[in-house]
Amino acid sequence: MGKTVIVVEHKAKYFLDLASEVVVLEGKGRAREFRELDEYDAVSRELDSLGVDASHVVSKRKDRNKKGWKVLEVKNLSCWYGNRDEEPLFEDVELELESGEIVALVGPNGSGKTTLLKAIAGIHKKCNGEVKISDENRKKPFYVPQVPEYLFIKNTLEEEILSLSKKTGKRIEKITEMLEFYEHRKSSSPYTLSLGQRRWLSAVIAWSYNPPLMLFDEPTVGLDKLMLSELFRRIEILKKEGASILISTHDPRVLAEVAERAYVLENRKLKECDPDEKGLELEEIAYGRL
Ligand SMILES: Nc1ncnc2c1ncn2[C@@H]1O[C@H](COP(=O)(O)OP(=O)(O)OP(=O)(O)O)[C@@H](O)[C@H]1O
Numbered sequence: 001m002g003k004t005v006i007v008v009e010h011k012a013k014y015f016l017d018l019a020s021e022v023v024v025l026e027g028k029g030r031a032r033e034f035r036e037l038d039e040y041d042a043v044s045r046e047l048d049s050l051g052v053d054a055s056h057v058v059s060k061r062k063d064r065n066k067k068g069w070k071v072l073e074v075k076n077l078s079c080w081y082g083n084r085d086e087e088p089l090f091e092d093v094e095l096e097l098e099s100g101e102i103v104a105l106v107g108p109n110g111s112g113k114t115t116l117l118k119a120i121a122g123i124h125k126k127c128n129g130e131v132k133i134s135d136e137n138r139k140k141p142f143y144v145p146q147v148p149e150y151l152f153i154k155n156t157l158e159e160e161i162l163s164l165s166k167k168t169g170k171r172i173e174k175i176t177e178m179l180e181f182y183e184h185r186k187s188s189s190p191y192t193l194s195l196g197q198r199r200w201l202s203a204v205i206a207w208s209y210n211p212p213l214m215l216f217d218e219p220t221v222g223l224d225k226l227m228l229s230e231l232f233r234r235i236e237i238l239k240k241e242g243a244s245i246l247i248s249t250h251d252p253r254v255l256a257e258v259a260e261r262a263y264v265l266e267n268r269k270l271k272e273c274d275p276d277e278k279g280l281e282l283e284e285i286a287y288g289r290l
């Protein structure tokens, strides 16, 4: 129709076949332009070297921890928003997580992933069934919301970190060393941080509480390639320390690179699936090939 469309996106690779031009803002006022997009491999390599995610997803070998103890056991769980005599959002969900396990939860928009995480965390209460959480060290699971701002309670980033340090007993420097943008943005409201920075801050808040079970709702949205690898690196460290992480996601990279097991929530039912196969399937869908 002759319209111009500008798409702002970290996962640029999914748009290369549609775009006539790619502009990478490198920071400090510099920009690079790519117009010969038919040279797909060369462009992808260059974009990758500029920190833009342009390479295909590759499954990584995931080291499984020795069998741990059962941190989470969900049995026959059904949840509603409306009346209980109506059809539930999902029913008879069975799910388990051991200590030191990273598990992905996938499924279409609106299938109930967020609601399931909230039910496990005890936030969503209109449920039947059982959610058993081992209280080995008497800590509750930590739900990191899909909307990161829900965790921000102070007027400035500095106050946010001060309050976090008081509540968790974690030293301020230990928290701020995880926030590359801290010095530059500490006097601003955490709400004014960029999307990726807000997402990262919500993860840092969760880590500071050191919970044995983390429920991460779409942690990769808005993260650039560097932050994504840092997220995966920290998830691996937490796993080695014995933490269990359930990640709701649409991102093929989570399945291919960190998830040892995966569940799919679809048509009201939860089923286990192979994380690598599911990752490749989601990648094909994102490319528009499926
Ligand atoms: N507070 C609410 N009241 C009524 N319906 C709700 C409420 N919150 C969510 N829903 C509905 O419940 C369904 C499941 O929502 P949920 O947020 O759990 O989906 P999701 O799988 O996390 O989706 P997405 O992939 O988009 O994050 C959706 O149809 C949603 O509109």
Ligand SMILES: [Mg+2]
Residues within 6 Å of the ligand: 113, 114, 115, 146, 217, 248
């Ligand atoms: Mg959701």
